[in-house]
Amino acid sequence: MVEPFLHRNLYVAPIDAFIDPPRPQARAIVTHGHADHARPGHGTVLATPDTIAIMQARYGEECAGRFEPLDYHVPLLVDGVTITLIPAGHILGSAQVLLEYEGQRIVVTGDYKRLPDRTAQPFEPVACDLLVTEATFGLPVFQHPDPALEVARLLRSVAAFPARAHVVGCYPLGKAQRVIALLRAAGYEAPIYLHGAMLALCALYEARGIGLGELCHALDVPAGELAGQIVIAPPSALRDRWSRRLPDPVLCMASGWMSIKQRARQRGVELPLVISDHADWNELRQTIAETGAGRIWVTHGAEEALVHHCRQQGLEAEPLALQAYEDGGEDED
Amino acid sequence: MKAFAQLLELLALTPSRNRKIEALAAYFASTVDPDRGFALAILTGALTFKNVKPAVLREVVTREVDPYLFALSYDFVGDLGETIALIWPHQGEGEALPSLSGVIELFNTTSKAELPGLIGSLLTRAGINERWALVKLATGALRIGVSARLARTALAAMSGKALQDIEEIWHGLAPPYGELFAWLDGKAGRPEIDPTARFHPLMLSNPIEAGDFEKLDPADFAAEWKWDGIRVQLIASRGRVSMFSRTGDDIAAAFPDVVDNVFGDGVLDGELLVGHHFDPAPFNDLQQRLNRKLATHKHLTQLPAFVRVYDLLFDEDADIRTLPWSARRTRLEAWFGRHPQARLDLSEVLDFAGWEDLAELRRRGADEHGHEGVMLKRKASPYVPGRPKGLWFKWKRDPNVVDAVLMYAQRGHGKRSSFYSDYTFGVWKQDEIVPIGKAYFGFTDEELKQLDRWIRQNTVQSFGPVREVRKALVFEVAFDSAQRSSRHKSGVALRFPRISRIRWDKPAAEAATLADMQIFLEAT
Numbered sequence: 001m002v003e004p005f006l007h008r009n010l011y012v013a014p015i016d017a018f019i020d021p022p023r024p025q026a027r028a029i030v031t032h033g034h035a036d037h038a039r040p041g042h043g044t045v046l047a048t049p050d051t052i053a054i055m056q057a058r059y060g061e062e063c064a065g066r067f068e069p070l071d072y073h074v075p076l077l078v079d080g081v082t083i084t085l086i087p088a089g090h091i092l093g094s095a096q097v098l099l100e101y102e103g104q105r106i107v108v109t110g111d112y113k114r115l116p117d118r119t120a121q122p123f124e125p126v127a128c129d130l131l132v133t134e135a136t137f138g139l140p141v142f143q144h145p146d147p148a149l150e151v152a153r154l155l156r157s158v159a160a161f162p163a164r165a166h167v168v169g170c171y172p173l174g175k176a177q178r179v180i181a182l183l184r185a186a187g188y189e190a191p192i193y194l195h196g197a198m199l200a201l202c203a204l205y206e207a208r209g210i211g212l213g214e215l216c217h218a219l220d221v222p223a224g225e226l227a228g229q230i231v232i233a234p235p236s237a238l239r240d241r242w243s244r245r246l247p248d249p250v251l252c253m254a255s256g257w258m259s260i261k262q263r264a265r266q267r268g269v270e271l272p273l274v275i276s277d278h279a280d281w282n283e284l285r286q287t288i289a290e291t292g293a294g295r296i297w298v299t300h301g302a303e304e305a306l307v308h309h310c311r312q313q314g315l316e317a318e319p320l321a322l323q324a325y326e327d328g329g330e331d332e333d
Numbered sequence: 334m335k336a337f338a339q340l341l342e343l344l345a346l347t348p349s350r351n352r353k354i355e356a357l358a359a360y361f362a363s364t365v366d367p368d369r370g371f372a373l374a375i376l377t378g379a380l381t382f383k384n385v386k387p388a389v390l391r392e393v394v395t396r397e398v399d400p401y402l403f404a405l406s407y408d409f410v411g412d413l414g415e416t417i418a419l420i421w422p423h424q425g426e427g428e429a430l431p432s433l434s435g436v437i438e439l440f441n442t443t444s445k446a447e448l449p450g451l452i453g454s455l456l457t458r459a460g461i462n463e464r465w466a467l468v469k470l471a472t473g474a475l476r477i478g479v480s481a482r483l484a485r486t487a488l489a490a491m492s493g494k495a496l497q498d499i500e501e502i503w504h505g506l507a508p509p510y511g512e513l514f515a516w517l518d519g520k521a522g523r524p525e526i527d528p529t530a531r532f533h534p535l536m537l538s539n540p541i542e543a544g545d546f547e548k549l550d551p552a553d554f555a556a557e558w559k560w561d562g563i564r565v566q567l568i569a570s571r572g573r574v575s576m577f578s579r580t581g582d583d584i585a586a587a588f589p590d591v592v593d594n595v596f597g598d599g600v601l602d603g604e605l606l607v608g609h610h611f612d613p614a615p616f617n618d619l620q621q622r623l624n625r626k627l628a629t630h631k632h633l634t635q636l637p638a639f640v641r642v643y644d645l646l647f648d649e650d651a652d653i654r655t656l657p658w659s660a661r662r663t664r665l666e667a668w669f670g671r672h673p674q675a676r677l678d679l680s681e682v683l684d685f686a687g688w689e690d691l692a693e694l695r696r697r698g699a700d701e702h703g704h705e706g707v708m709l710k711r712k713a714s715p716y717v718p719g720r721p722k723g724l725w726f727k728w729k730r731d732p733n734v735v736d737a738v739l740m741y742a743q744r745g746h747g748k749r750s751s752f753y754s755d756y757t758f759g760v761w762k763q764d765e766i767v768p769i770g771k772a773y774f775g776f777t778d779e780e781l782k783q784l785d786r787w788i789r790q791n792t793v794q795s796f797g798p799v800r801e802v803r804k805a806l807v808f809e810v811a812f813d814s815a816q817r818s819s820r821h822k823s824g825v826a827l828r829f830p831r832i833s834r835i836r837w838d839k840p841a842a843e844a845a846t847l848a849d850m851q852i853f854l855e856a857t
Contacts, residue, residue, distance in 0.1 A: 140398060141406045141419035145461065259419060260410055261345055261465070270346050305405045312399070 004130050005081075005101050008297070008320050010108060012099060015079045017046075019097055019108050029083065031110025032094035033058065033173060046070055048085055050093025050208060054173065057204050072121065088112035089123030090277050091174030092205060098126050107291060108132040111300070113276065114283045115147065118181045119174070119210050131293035132320070136278040137256050138302035144256060144280040150273040151182045157250060157271055158230060165226040165246040166271070169235035169253040172197045174277050176232050177205045179254050180212045182275070183230065193218040193226060195233035195242065223247065239268060256280070285309060334430040334459075336364060337372050338466035345477040353479060357487030361514075368433045370509025373488075375470055377481035379508055382440045384448055385471045390417055393449045393456070397422055408798040411744055414472050417456075418465040425457040434509070436470065481580075492517035497534070497718065504581050505530035529570045532581045533600060533646055533654075534718035538708060538725035545726070546688045553713065555658065556683040556691055558698060559706040559727055560641055561616045561813075561828075562606035563623070567640060567677075568647075569595045576605075576640075587625050588638050590676060597672030598649045601665075602716075603642035603680065611639055611678050615703070615816050616828060642669075643680035643708075646716055654716035661716065683707065691728075699730035703814055706730045732811035733853050736836060736844045738766050739806040742788045743799045752781055753788040753800065756832065758808050759823065761846040766804050767823035769850065770812070770830040780835060807836040807844050815853035825850050 006012055010019040017027035024041035031037055031047075033054030038047075040063035045052065049069040056063065070076055072095065076083045080102070085095035090111040097108045105128040112134065114123045137144075158166050170176040176198050183192065191214040194202060202215055218231050227247040237243055238251050253269040256276025264272035279287060284306060288296055296310045296317040303319030310317030340360045344353055357376075361369050374380040394417050395403055403420065410416040430436065436455065443451045452471065459467050469475050485503065489496040494517060505526025506513050515521035564579040574592040576585040585592045588605070607622060608614040614636070622632050645665040646654050653661055662682070669679055685691040691707060698704035706729035714724040737758035744753055755773055759766040791803040811833040818826035825847070 139406045139409055140402050140422070141410055141416060143419070143422075259461075261342070261415060262410070262412055264346055268348060270348070272346070302405070302409065305402050308399070308401055308405075 002104070004106060004295075005104060006099065006106050006108070006130065006132070010132070010320075012081065014101055015081050020110065028064075029097055030055070031088065031097060031108070032090055034091070034111070037110060040064065044068060046076075046083070048072065048093040048095050051095070052093075053204060053208065054093060054201075057200055058173075086124050086126050087121035089114060089117060089120050091120050092177070092208065092210065094120060096123075096126060098128065104129055106130045106132070107293070109134055109287070111136065111278055112287075113279050114287070115144065117178055117277075118185070119177045119205060120277075125287055125290040128291050128293050130295045130297065131288060131291045132297045132299060133284065133288065133306070134278065134300040135284060135298045135303050135306045136301035137276065137280050138284055138298065138306040140281045140305070142256065142259065142276075142280045143282060144259070144276050145274050147178075147182055147275045148186065150254075150275050151179070151186050154230070154252060154271065154273055155183075155186060155188060157252075158228065161250060162228040164248040164250050165229055165231055166252055167231040167233050167238065167243045167246055167249045168273070169238045169251070169255070169269070170198075170232050171255075172234050173201050175254055175275070177202060177210065177212060178277065179232065179273075179275060180215070181210070184211075184213050188230070189213065190229065191216045193221070193229055193231040195231070195237055197234050197237075198232055218246075235267075288313075288315070334433050334436060334463055334466065336360065337368070337433045338460075338463040340372070341466045341469060341475070341477060342462055344479050350483070353483060354487045354490050357479075357484060358491040361488065361491050366511055366514060367509035370511060370514060371434050371437050373484060373510055374508035375473075376475070376479055376484045378473065378475075379481075380437070381473055382471070384443075384445045385440050385452070387413060387472045387474075389448055390414075390452065390468060390471055393452045394420065396449070397453070408744065412476065414468040414474060415465060418461065418468045421456045421464060423457040425454075428458055430455060430458050430463055430467070436467070440471065488513075488517060492519075498523065500534050500718075501531055502526050504532040504577065504583070527573075529568045529573045529575045531568070532577050533566060534581075535564065535566065535579055535602065536644075536716050536718060536725060537720040538727040539720060539722060541709065541726040541728045549709075551685070551687050551691070553711055554709045555662070555712055556685055556694075557643060557680050557708045557710070558683070558704045559708050559729065560604040560606060560613065560680070561703070561705045562604040562613065562619055562641070565603060565605045565640060566646075567592075567595060567601040567603065567642075569598050569601075570650075571598065587622060587628055589628060590633050591638050591640055594674070594676040596674055597668060598647075599645060599668060600647035601640070601642045601677070602644035602646060603640040603677070605638060605640055607636040607638050609637060611641075613641075615814075617816055617818070617826065637676075639676045639678065641680045642677050644716065657713045657715060658710050659712045695728060695730065704730070705813065730813070732813060732833075733815070734809055734811045734833065735760065735769075735849065735853075736807050736839060737769060737810045738804050738841045738844045739788075739802055739808060740766060740768055740804065741799050741801050752785045754781060754785070756808070758810060758832075760844060760850060762823065766844075767847065768821060769815075769823045769825050770810065770827040772810065772830045772832050784835065805841050807839040807841055808832045809834040809836055815850060817854060823847055823850075825854065 005014055017029055018025045019029045020031055020037040021028050026043040028042040029046045030051055033051050038055050040059040043065040045064040046068040052067045052069050070085050072085050072087055082100040084098040086098055088094040088096045088110050090113055096110055099106045107126050107128040112123050170179050180192055193216050195218060202212055206212055223245045224247060243249050250271055251269050252271040252273055254273040254275040256278055257263045258272030259274045294315060296315050297320045298306045299320040307317040307319050343356050347353055398420055406420055407416045439451060455467055456464055485499050486496055488499055502524055512524040516523050566577045568575045574595045575583055576592055578584050606613040607619045618636050622636055645661050645668060648664045648668060653664060685694055695707045709726040711724045737760055739756055740759050741757040742753040743755040757768050757771045759768040788800060788802055792800045793803055794801045810830050812827040813829040816826050
């Protein structure tokens, strides 16, 4: 294959734009609103309307010089490159970027998952020549269970310990709303109590048409009344004084890393919930096969194993060492 | 199997000791025989399978999973059992696992050749948590923060019986503990056991603190050398002899040279050592005979074992644990007078005038003979199991310290998995650094994180899970003693090395040299 028009730092040369650049750039295409992908200070940001709304909620209306909203599946031609955003299933507004130029098709997945999620537009595989895939959970030990079963475990524990509050550590953007939606789907209708860090983003999801049921700010009720209730808080609040005011809290954590019990123990988590917004090993392999790409660039996580797998399939594969993606960035998952 | 898997998960993840005890007690109360007895055996490490070994499990898995991917995964997860449970690529539909005792029976009765097939099919039939429990069961390495003592404490909590009454007979019982549970349930009396199988929980010492001396009168205390071997309890009764380690494991089979040469009946407390003519060799030599099921001819001739005895719990059949130390000592000396011994000798009682005098003795003992320190025993004290305050003290020699350079780091296992928490360090030999030892993490979590970051940023090369780092970071390493070793490139091995400080400030060029290590070698 000819040398791709996408550079290994995700620079799209013909249109002078970067995908998810960690530092301010004149032109950025942003796959989704998580802080390690969406940074403030770019000149122009091209993203889905949901992602733009998330960026503006987190960083302020003026966090980029100009926003160019682009709906899913609507091709945009810029200087000979056709850009199309395709749902990635990761969080609300998350997109894969399809780039077509001089007969080459390149897809940058951003973060993605394939399990159903009422709070994110569902992933679609896209045929391409070069696939740039994430690999957060790119090891065969990661085989995510059905999230409905994990939520059922949470509800069983809530029923078994009516005198204790269950505080669930969730990343505030995406994971929190998904866990709430899963609880609702499991028939849990009681109010769900939120840490202050969750309020704005849950309101944003609701405003954009994703119903989450009755939500209350946890600080608005006396701590004692939270016995037997479910509280959603950022992971950092689990070990913090914040959760110590709750009645004998059961520390829970919703994350793909929770399948490893030693990780759960290290964080002092009593009830690990394996709920991930990233593709697991099987989904990663399935996606690579379905795109038909002959060339795979692997980034964002356990690159080595996935590269090995691709090469065994006869594909050309290499790891991308993207800066600013921290080794084992375990909070955002 | 499901209930047992749930119990294991809860135990692994519940930090609270009381909640663990509650969960165990609830499990023992609600589970039928013999399942609960087998569960108890697994939790206390009393169950091993002849043919089911970690190597078999690894073989089963690497038949199904690419070995390179398995290695990467194991490095990431940090626990073999958990890696196997998570990576198993098949999920069966329908047929549930047999009961816990059913699984154990299959493990015990399946031939070596058929075992891999059996394990594979069980893994496929298991749900994810059961798979984890199954692997834990098969490898015997539970690592869930439950000691045998905690399990026995839960039995006491469940039944209302005294923990000590359970511990006394514990070592005379065998899985699945039908008699024990019958007694605990109030359906039968306490099981009668062979007196030589009755382990008597040991009396342990506390480290002495600087401020203790002014509160203690030297005239109230006897002093002995602290021997650098392992603590054992010898029980001799009518020609049968057993020897328990401190944790109550019967290690008699590995030391026939001792147990075949005990004359007279009684229960003795002492230190197991190796050496000719009662002259103790370094701990390294003893180590070669530990953790083995049997002794070889070479061991018996080159590293003969003996026990240096310092207490008598039973004089013939009489329980004398309530007598003061001084009376027990008199009885012990009389016992030795009645029964001449070939492989037992008496620990010397040291003469000293006051604490300063003893401090000098301790220093000389360490420097000239390599003794680990001295023990102080209150003369009026009975033999109290456990670690009572104020009765026995250990006064260890001051540690030696050396400034060494970090060479390699490896990810820790268990609780420290995913952090680089296992370090190899060395000293200068002309222009190169040669390794002198390895130690685990000995810092705060914050320091561990800093160190982990430093290691990631200063990696020169990786060899699988091991990272070689730039030779730039100095550790202050404390250790009890140094010994010559042909296994290390430096020719030196450290005993009990631990990292006492990270010297972020110190340039590597100022770390110790191999020549500096010589003075520690001459002391032993």
